[in-house]
Amino acid sequence: MMERDQSFAQPFVRPSAAVVSGYSVSFYSLFEGISYFILLAATLMALFPIGMAIVNSLKTDGEIMNNILAFPAVIRFSNYKQAFELTHFLRSMMNTVVVISTGLAGIVFFGAMSGYKLSRTRSRLSGFLFGMFIMSMLIPFHSIMITLTRVARIVHVQGTSVGLGLIYIGLGVPMAIFLYHGFIKSVPRELDEAALIDGCGEFRFFLTIVFPLVAPITVTVIILNTLWMWNDFLLPLIMITDSDNYTVMLSTNILFGQYSNNDWSAILATLVLAMLPMVSLYLFLQKYIMKGITEGALKG
Amino acid sequence: MRNVLFFVVPALLFYVIFVLIPAAGGVWYGMTNWNGLNPNYRFVGLSNYVEALTEDRVFLDSVLFTLKYVFFMVVLQNALALLLAVLIEGRNRGKVLFRTTLFMPNMISMVIGGFVWLFIFTQVLPEIAQTGIFPFLDQSWIGDPVWSFYAILIVSLWVGVGYLMVIYIAALQGVPTQLKEAAEIDGASRMRLFTSIVLPMILPAVTIGMFLALNMAFKVFEVVYALTGGGPGRATQVIALNIFEEAFNMSNRYGYASAKATLLFLLVFIITLIQLRIMKKREVEL
The missing domain is CATH 1.10.3720.10 (MetI-like)
Known part of the structure; x- marks a missing residue:
C-alpha cells in the first residue's frame, strides 16, 4: 500500500534516484550551486549601495568624478568634518x-x-x-x-x-x-x-x-x-x-x-553618519533585533 | 472599574489626543473648505470627494500609480523574501551570515536609503555601464517615467525584502522536523516536500507577509520623496505624496487634502479586509 502511494507521488524521481544515483547527486549539487549563487548575488545587492556610499565618502569630489568605482588613494575624513558642520x-x-x-x-x-x-x-x-x-x-x-x-x-x-x-x-x-x-x-x-x-x-x-x-x-x-x-x-x-x-x-x-548634486562627497558622509548608529546597533544586538522584529510582526 | 481607568488613562490620553481626534478631525475637515490658515471655513459636504474622484487628474493618476506599485510590491516582496528564506534555511553553513547581511538594509531609514540609491542610480550605474560589463545599466533611472518606476521598486525591495524574509525564516523554523523527516523517508522530493508539507504549514506567515506588504506599499512615501520627488513631472507621484503636497507644499488646501487622506484610509481598509477574508478562507480549506 505504502509502496503504491509512493510511486504515485514520485513517478519520476524515484526510478532515477534508484537507478542512476550519480545523476541524483549531481542534480543535488546543481541545486546547491544555484542556491548559493542566488544568495551571494542578493548579499552583493544588499551591501553594494552601502559599500559604495562608504567608499566614496572617503574620497574628494575630484576622485569621485574621476573614478567612482575605485578605492580612495588616501583615506580622508575631511568629508565627515564638513558633514558634521553642515548638518x-x-x-x-x-x-x-x-x-x-x-x-x-x-x-x-x-x-x-x-x-x-x-x-x-x-x-x-x-x-x-x-x-x-x-x-x-x-x-x-x-x-x-x-x-x-x-x-x-x-x-x-x-x-x-x-x-x-x-x-x-x-x-x-x-x-x-x-x-x-x-x-x-x-x-x-x-x-x-x-x-x-x-x-x-x-x-x-x-x-x-x-x-x-x-x-x-x-x-x-x-x-x-x-x-x-x-x-x-x-x-x-x-x-x-x-x-x-x-x-x-x-x-x-x-x-x-x-546643494546641487555635484557635492556628493559631503552628502555621502552625511548619509553614512545618519545610518551608522542603527547599523552598528544592529550588528551588536542582531539577535534581539531579529527577535523583536518577528515578534512585532507575528503578533501585530 | 476606577482601577482600570487609573492604569489605562495615561496611554489613553495620548492616544485620544494624537490619534483619535486627528482621525475624526480628518473626516470632518474633509467636508470643509478649510485652508489651514484662515480660521473661517465652511461645511461643503461631499464636494471635496467629488472633486478628488472626478476632476483631479493628478490625484487619480497618483492612485493608479500607487495601485500599480502595490501590485508589484506585494508579489515581488513576498516572492523574493520567501525564496531567500527557503534558500537560507536549506543551507548547512552560513545561515546567520546571510540572514544578517540580507536584513541589514532594513535598518536604514527609507529616506537615507533613497538618497544613497540616488547616488547609485545617477553616478555609479552610468560609470559601471561605461566599463562595458553591464551596458544596460546606463538608463535614465530618475528622468524617465518607466525607469524611475523600476528604480522605486528596486529601492523599496532593497529595504523591504529583508523584513519579510526574517518573518518567513521564523515560520520555516516552526515547521516540525519530524514531519519533514517522515516525508523524506517516504521518498518525497524537495519540491514536493515544499509544496505539500512546508507551504501549508507556513501559510499563516504568508497571510501576514501579504498583509504587511500591502499595508506598507499603500503608504509608500519616503522612497519616492527621496528618489524622484514624484517626478519626472508627476509621473511617479504616489497617493501619500499627493496628499502631502496638497496640504503642505502647493495649495494649503487642508480640507481638500483631508478628504483625499480619508479616501486613502478607506482604500487601505477595504482592500485589507478583502485580503484577510480570502486568505483566512484558503487557510481553512487546506
Whole structure:
C-alpha cells in the first residue's frame, strides 16, 4: 500500500534516484550551486549601495568624478568634518536622543501599565478599550497627519523635540499595549492574588513585580520603537520648522535642498553618519533585533 | 472599574489626543473648505470627494500609480523574501551570515536609503555601464517615467525584502522536523516536500507577509520623496505624496487634502479586509 502511494507521488524521481544515483547527486549539487549563487548575488545587492556610499565618502569630489568605482588613494575624513558642520550633526543627534527618550519613556511605561491592566480585567470596558487601541493600527498615518498638525499647535507640542516625543507616545502606544497584553497572559495570576493578600497596593505590585517580569517584551518594545523613531521622516518633517530642532533625518534632507548634486562627497558622509548608529546597533544586538522584529510582526 | 481607568488613562490620553481626534478631525475637515490658515471655513459636504474622484487628474493618476506599485510590491516582496528564506534555511553553513547581511538594509531609514540609491542610480550605474560589463545599466533611472518606476521598486525591495524574509525564516523554523523527516523517508522530493508539507504549514506567515506588504506599499512615501520627488513631472507621484503636497507644499488646501487622506484610509481598509477574508478562507480549506 505504502509502496503504491509512493510511486504515485514520485513517478519520476524515484526510478532515477534508484537507478542512476550519480545523476541524483549531481542534480543535488546543481541545486546547491544555484542556491548559493542566488544568495551571494542578493548579499552583493544588499551591501553594494552601502559599500559604495562608504567608499566614496572617503574620497574628494575630484576622485569621485574621476573614478567612482575605485578605492580612495588616501583615506580622508575631511568629508565627515564638513558633514558634521553642515548638518550640525551633534545638535541634531541630541535632538533625536531627546525625541527618542521622551517617546520611549511614555510608550514603555504607559504601554506596560495599560497592557497589564487590560489583560487582567475581564470587563466590557476593558474589552472596548483594548479594541479601540488595536483598531488604530489600521489607520494610515497620512490620514491623520493634516489634522495632527493643528492638534499639535493647539496643545503646544509643535516644533520642539520633547513635543515630537510626546506625539510619538500617542502613535506608538497601541502597538506596545498589544505586545504587553499578549505577554502578560503568560505571567501567572496567582502572583497577583498573593501580592494583594499581602496588602501590596496594585500600582506598587505592578511596579515592583510585574514590570521587571515583563522585561523580555520591554526589550522588544524598546528596539522596535527606537528604530522607528530614529528612521521616521514624515512626522518630524511636518512638525519641526526651526532648524535648531531638526532631527538627524531632517538635517540630512536639507542637503538636497541647498546643494546641487555635484557635492556628493559631503552628502555621502552625511548619509553614512545618519545610518551608522542603527547599523552598528544592529550588528551588536542582531539577535534581539531579529527577535523583536518577528515578534512585532507575528503578533501585530 | 476606577482601577482600570487609573492604569489605562495615561496611554489613553495620548492616544485620544494624537490619534483619535486627528482621525475624526480628518473626516470632518474633509467636508470643509478649510485652508489651514484662515480660521473661517465652511461645511461643503461631499464636494471635496467629488472633486478628488472626478476632476483631479493628478490625484487619480497618483492612485493608479500607487495601485500599480502595490501590485508589484506585494508579489515581488513576498516572492523574493520567501525564496531567500527557503534558500537560507536549506543551507548547512552560513545561515546567520546571510540572514544578517540580507536584513541589514532594513535598518536604514527609507529616506537615507533613497538618497544613497540616488547616488547609485545617477553616478555609479552610468560609470559601471561605461566599463562595458553591464551596458544596460546606463538608463535614465530618475528622468524617465518607466525607469524611475523600476528604480522605486528596486529601492523599496532593497529595504523591504529583508523584513519579510526574517518573518518567513521564523515560520520555516516552526515547521516540525519530524514531519519533514517522515516525508523524506517516504521518498518525497524537495519540491514536493515544499509544496505539500512546508507551504501549508507556513501559510499563516504568508497571510501576514501579504498583509504587511500591502499595508506598507499603500503608504509608500519616503522612497519616492527621496528618489524622484514624484517626478519626472508627476509621473511617479504616489497617493501619500499627493496628499502631502496638497496640504503642505502647493495649495494649503487642508480640507481638500483631508478628504483625499480619508479616501486613502478607506482604500487601505477595504482592500485589507478583502485580503484577510480570502486568505483566512484558503487557510481553512487546506
